[in-house]
Amino acid sequence: MATGQFMAVLGPNGAGKTTLLKILSLLVKPTTGQIAINGQEVGDHLVKLRREIGVVSHNTFLYPNLTAYENLRFYGRMYDVPDLEQRIGTVIREVGMAYALGDPVRTFSRGMQQRMAIARAILHNPSVLFLDEPYTGLDQQAMEILNEVLKGLRDQKRTVFLITHNFDQGLDLCDRVVIMARGQLVYQASARGLSAADFKDIYMSHVGGS
Numbered sequence: 001m002a003t004g005q006f007m008a009v010l011g012p013n014g015a016g017k018t019t020l021l022k023i024l025s026l027l028v029k030p031t032t033g034q035i036a037i038n039g040q041e042v043g044d045h046l047v048k049l050r051r052e053i054g055v056v057s058h059n060t061f062l063y064p065n066l067t068a069y070e071n072l073r074f075y076g077r078m079y080d081v082p083d084l085e086q087r088i089g090t091v092i093r094e095v096g097m098a099y100a101l102g103d104p105v106r107t108f109s110r111g112m113q114q115r116m117a118i119a120r121a122i123l124h125n126p127s128v129l130f131l132d133e134p135y136t137g138l139d140q141q142a143m144e145i146l147n148e149v150l151k152g153l154r155d156q157k158r159t160v161f162l163i164t165h166n167f168d169q170g171l172d173l174c175d176r177v178v179i180m181a182r183g184q185l186v187y188q189a190s191a192r193g194l195s196a197a198d199f200k201d202i203y204m205s206h207v208g209g210s
Contacts, residue, residue, distance in 0.1 A: 003127075004157040008170035008191070011180035012207055017163045018057075018132055020180065024161065025055050025130045051079065054121030057132040060113050061120065064106035068097060068116055071105060072123055079124035091119040095149050111142025118149055128159045135166060147173070167196045167203070181207045 011017050022028040024035065026049060062071050069088065076084040092098045095115040100108065105116065114134055121129060131150075135143055150173055153160055164170045170177060171191050177199065179187040186206045 003159055005176060006154045006160045006162070006174045007176045007178060008162045008164055008174035009178045009180060010164060010167065010170060010203065015180040015207075016183040017180050019183075021055075021057075021130050021132050021161065021163055025053050026050055027055070051124060052127050054124070054126035054129045055132075056114070056117045056121045056130070056134055058136065060105075060117040062105045062113065062116055065104060067102050067104055068092065068108075068119075069101045071116065072119060075120050076123055081124050087123060087125075091123050094122070094152055095119045096145060109142065110137045111139065111145060114138065114142070114146060115149060118146075118153075122153070122158075126158075128161070129153060130161045132163045133165065134162075135164060135169065143169070167199055171196055171199060179203055179206050 009017055009020070019028070023030050026035070063074070066074065069092075072088045072092065073084065076088060081087050089098075092101055095118050097112065097115050097119065100112065105113065108116065118131075118134070134146060134150075138146060147169060150160070150162070154173060162170065162174065171194060174191045177189060177191045177194065178185055179202070187202060
């Protein structure tokens with residue numbers, strides 16, 4: 001995966017997508033092989049390289065009784081983010097949540113929590129961002145808002161690894177698309193010029209009854 005590339009990974013449940021994400025985001029150690037982030041193998045650089053990574057998963061890792069601002073301030077101090085107040089202002093505007101900065105996270109809808117999870121994940125300005133099915137549980141309006149947030153991340157030339165079940169959204173956002181089945185990468189290609197209908201046929205030919 002090239003620096004600044006937006007990659008979408010699709011596959012049936014149980015294909016190994018989330019496990020792959022956990023390995024690449026350094027949350028799980030692989031049994032074999034090597035992982036390199038920005039060209040640097042993990043080795044003894046685990047802590048340093050984790051600072052280059054942002055993760056959005058099914059768990060938002062937000063504290064429900066804290067406000068949006070308090071959550072971002074907590075994570076910003078944990079990562080020693082320079083000019084923290086300014087950075088909080090920047091990311092909260094990027095995800096369209098400035099209006100709720102002083103509100104407790106427990107009062108947020110699922111869509112608002114997902115946007116806050118992205119704000120948390122990009123707060124320390126990581127060069128690589130991993131997103132595990134961020135559209136899960138969102139209504140149509142929340143999906144459209146999240147799409148705009150992700151397009152903004154793409155335009156910033158961040159390296160983004162997106163796991164999704166939605167062909168249209170995946171193809172609309174990504175530079176490259178990957179299909180996983182039975183724990184293997186069975187297809188990968190440029191998304192340029194690839195329609196959702198064509199990709200569905202490709203997907204079914206590789207996944208079949210998985």
